[in-house]
Amino acid sequence: MSEPAYIQDIGGYEGKTVTVQGWVADKTDKGKLQFLRVRDGTGVIQATLFQKAVPPEAFDLAKHVAQESSVVVTGEVRKEPRAPGGYELSVSDMHAVQLARGEFPITPKEHGIEFLMQNRHLWLRSSRQHAILRIRATIIRAIRNWLDDNGFLLVDTPILTPAAVEGTTTLFETDFYGEPAFLTQSGQLYNEANAMAFGKVYCFGPTFRAEKSKTRRHLSEFWMVEPEWAFGTLDDYMNVAEQMVSYVVQTVLQERATELKALERDTTFLEKIVPPFPRISYDEAVEIIRARGDANFKWGDDFGAPDETLISEQFDRPVFVHHYPTDMKAFYMAPDPIRPAVCLSADLLAPEGYGEVIGGGQRSDNLEYLEAQLLKHNLPRAPYEWYLDLRKYGSVPHCGFGLGVERTVAWICKLDHVRETIAFPRMLEKIMQ
RNA sequence: UCCGCGAUAGCUCAAUCGGCAGAGCAUGCGGCUGUUAACCGCAGGGUUCAAGGUUCAAGUCCUUGUCGCGGAGCCA
Numbered sequence: 069m070s071e072p073a074y075i076q077d078i079g080g081y082e083g084k085t086v087t088v089q090g091w092v093a094d095k096t097d098k099g100k101l102q103f104l105r106v107r108d109g110t111g112v113i114q115a116t117l118f119q120k121a122v123p124p125e126a127f128d129l130a131k132h133v134a135q136e137s138s139v140v141v142t143g144e145v146r147k148e149p150r151a152p153g154g155y156e157l158s159v160s161d162m163h164a165v166q167l168a169r170g171e172f173p174i175t176p177k178e179h180g181i182e183f184l185m186q187n188r189h190l191w192l193r194s195s196r197q198h199a200i201l202r203i204r205a206t207i208i209r210a211i212r213n214w215l216d217d218n219g220f221l222l223v224d225t226p227i228l229t230p231a232a233v234e235g236t237t238t239l240f241e242t243d244f245y246g247e248p249a250f251l252t253q254s255g256q257l258y259n260e261a262n263a264m265a266f267g268k269v270y271c272f273g274p275t276f277r278a279e280k281s282k283t284r285r286h287l288s289e290f291w292m293v294e295p296e297w298a299f300g301t302l303d304d305y306m307n308v309a310e311q312m313v314s315y316v317v318q319t320v321l322q323e324r325a326t327e328l329k330a331l332e333r334d335t336t337f338l339e340k341i342v343p344p345f346p347r348i349s350y351d352e353a354v355e356i357i358r359a360r361g362d363a364n365f366k367w368g369d370d371f372g373a374p375d376e377t378l379i380s381e382q383f384d385r386p387v388f389v390h391h392y393p394t395d396m397k398a399f400y401m402a403p404d405p406i407r408p409a410v411c412l413s414a415d416l417l418a419p420e421g422y423g424e425v426i427g428g429g430q431r432s433d434n435l436e437y438l439e440a441q442l443l444k445h446n447l448p449r450a451p452y453e454w455y456l457d458l459r460k461y462g463s464v465p466h467c468g469f470g471l472g473v474e475r476t477v478a479w480i481c482k483l484d485h486v487r488e489t490i491a492f493p494r495m496l497e498k499i500m501q
Numbered sequence: 502u503c504c505g506c507g508a509u510a511g512c513u514c515a516a517u518c519g520g521c522a523g524a525g526c527a528u529g530c531g532g533c534u535g536u537u538a539a540c541c542g543c544a545g546g547g548u549u550c551a552a553g554g555u556u557c558a559a560g561u562c563c564u565u566g567u568c569g570c571g572g573a574g575c576c577a
Contacts, residue, residue, distance in 0.1 A: 098540095099533040118534065134528090152537060170528095171511065176538065177526050178513055182569050238575080254577090280502065281575060292577065372574075415577090424577060472577030 070142050075111035078155050081145040088113060088141050088157060089165075091193070092133050094176055102130040105152070106141055107193070114151040115141045117159045126162045136172040136193070138165035185487070189501045192491060199327035200488055203320055204477045208272075210319035211293050211471070214312045215270050220295055223262040225255030225271040230451060238279045240288075251276035254470060257400075257455050259296035260431060263466055264458050268297040282496045283373070284485040285423055285475055289494035296468030302412040302430045305467040306388050309416060309426055310345040313386060313471075317341040320480055333482050337419060340384050347388040350410065353379050368393050377421040386425070390414035399441040402432040402465075412467075422479035428469020435459035 073086035090108030100119040105112050117130045133139065141162045148156035173187050174194060184191045191197055216222070228242065228249045239250040255271035262269040272293045279286065295308065317338050320328070328335055348356075353375075357365045361378045371379070371389075380387055391410040394403050401411040413429030432438055438459060442449055449456075477489035487493040492501055 094537080096536040096539060097533090098536055101534040101536080103536050103539095105537075114537070116535080120534095148535095150535060150537080172527095173511070175512065175527055180513070180570085182508095183512070185569095275577080277576070279575060283572080283575095286576070290577070370575080373572090427577060470577060475577060 073145075075106075075108045075113045075153075078111070078113055078145055078153075078157075082147055082155070083145065085142065085144045085160065086157075088115070088143075090139065090141075092135055092137050092139055092168075093193075094135065095130070095133070097131060102127065104130060104133070104139075104141070106139065106157070111153065112195070113153060113155060113157055114148075115143060115157040115159050115162070116151075117162065122159055122161060126159070129162060129164055130159075133164065134168040134170075134172065135175070136190075137168040139163070140165060186500065188492060195330060197488065199324075199330040200477065200481055200483070201491060203324050203327050203331075203481055204473070204489055206320050206324050207316055207477055207480065208291075208473065210316040211312065211473075212272065213319075214315045215293075215295060218268075218308075218311075220268045220270045220297070221262075221266045223259075223266060223269045223271060224273060225252065225258035225262070225294075227252050227273065238277050240276050240278050253277055254292070255294050256296070256468065256470065259294055259468055260400075260455070260458055260466065263296045263298045263468070264462070264464075268295070270295040280496060284487075285373075285478070287474055287486055287490065287493055287495060290486075290490070291473040292470045293473065294468060294470040296466065298464050298466045300430070300467035301465060302390060302414060302467060305428050305430065305469055306345075306347060306390070306414055307343075309428065309469055309471075310343045310386075310388075313345075313416070313426070313476075314342050316476070317480060328481075331481050331483075333480075337384070338480065341386070345385050345388055345416070346383045347390060347414075348379075349391045350389055350393065351391070353389045356382060368395065370396055373423060376417050376423045380417040380419050380421060380423070384419065386416050386418050388414045388416055390429075397429070399445045399447065400431050400438065402430045402434075403437070416469075418475070418479040420479065420482065422475060424472075425475045425479060426469050426471045428467065430465060430467040433459060433463040433465050435463065 070085040070087050073081050073088060088106055088108055090106045092104055093107040093112055094105040096103040102117040104115040106115050117127055119127050139162060141157060141159055143157035143159035146156050146158050174190050228244060229252050230249060242249050252275060259269060259271055270293060274289055275292045276289055321335060321338055354365055354367055356379055357375050392413050394409055394411040397411050397413045401413045404410045404412060415424045416426035417423060418425045438456060442452055474486040474489040478486045
């Protein structure tokens with residue numbers, strides 16, 4: 069038996085005979101000549117079988133093998149400009165591991181989204197999904213690398229939580245030994261405890277929101293990275309976030325050019341993603357909306373999707389919108405000391421209409437203010453007692469933010485919908501595979 | 502939760518005014534030594550989402566329901 073090889077390394081085997089183990093992605097029958105496109109998860113290579121060059125059983129197999137049958141193909145690696153990828157396998161022998169039973173649902177032709185989502189477990193085998201999920205993996209690795217290299221310690225926060233962080237209507241409830249427990253909406257409050265212990269920390273994990281949101285930017289289960297650090301201010305947060313996001317985008321440009329090209333992503337937009345990012349206040353954002361969109365937009369209202377698009381369209385880079393009205397944001401956001409009606413928060417809006425990819429800001433370090441905020445938001449004190457402790461024992465200014473992985477992937481890949489950015493999306497009231 | 506659109510062959514879709522259920526792709530068989538969205542020929546393939554109603558006649562019109570898609574609100 070010849071040397072086993074992965075398709076991604078095939079260029080290093082030119083002139084040698086190798087064995088590729090994979091699946092039949094596609095084929096062309098030319099009579100006495102068969103072309104198979106074989107996929108092994110690392111890539112696709114064209115395997116060419118001439119009738120007189122292979123055993124009769126192998127040729128018969130190639131002629132009749134159905135799409136997505138698993139096969140082992142042995143042949144000589146040849147440089148071949150006519151083949152996709154530039155290399156081709158001149159097959160000397162081939163056998164099947166398992167012949168696909170019946171027709172593979174996902175053909176090289178077009179399909180509707182409903183059908184594709186029903187067959188998500190099989191759709192993952194297609195080249196477009198490969199490109200997206202490889203870029204996702206690179207984005208996650210780049211985020212981790214940047215944080216690890218910049219002094220942030222990974223301290224993961226719990227997924228099962230006893231109480232709501234920001235209200236209860238959007239929580240998934242579970243039965244925890246007979247007591248209600250909720251799937252986490254954010255690691256934020258725990259992050260603050262960790263930041264007071266370790267200085268600079270981050271958590272990275274799944275997050276759950278039972279929101280009745282049925283849009284192209286919402287998932288019920290999504291991944292979020294949340295850095296949090298002591299002695300950090302609103303400006304520090306924006307500096308860190310723009311460095312991290314720029315690093316992520318540049319890493320994808322360097323390492324995933326093939327995948328971006330497969331997605332037909334215009335990378336000129338991505339190449340511009342370098343610090344500094346423009347920063348505007350909520351007040352200024354309202355002016356933009358009033359001037360170019362809704363003239364009657366009320367100060368204190370949250371931005372809708374069209375408003376966010378309008379704002380982000382004014383810039384060629386992601387834009388921070390800071391100093392939101394205090395009443396609009398979570399109870400723990402620090403109010404501006406000079407103008408308490410606004411708080412030291414900022415969201416990062418991605419370009420090209422992708423909306424909010426980061427939310428964050430400076431947290432209040434004041435015990436009395438937080439006690440008052442709990443009352444104002446009708447939150448019970450007992451579950452937050454430990455959180456208030458953080459303001460009793462060496463409270464310091466601190467800040468942090470949360471970046472939504474799926475929205476970031478959708479933006480960088482320029483996808484219509486976040487459902488393709490994760491292998492098995494969990495969407496509103498829908499859980500299939 | 503609200504608004505809009507849709508459901509016909511395995512898939513993507515067509516079917517005029519209410520009048521014989523169609524195409525392309527996929528599949529099967531045959532042909533072809535450079536295909537790569539191949540090409541050429543032949544063949545098979547239908548509870549028109551469900552239930553009810555109007556009609557001589559319903560894929561088409563009406564009612565209800567189910568599911569899907571798009572958008573809004575809310576959020577990352």
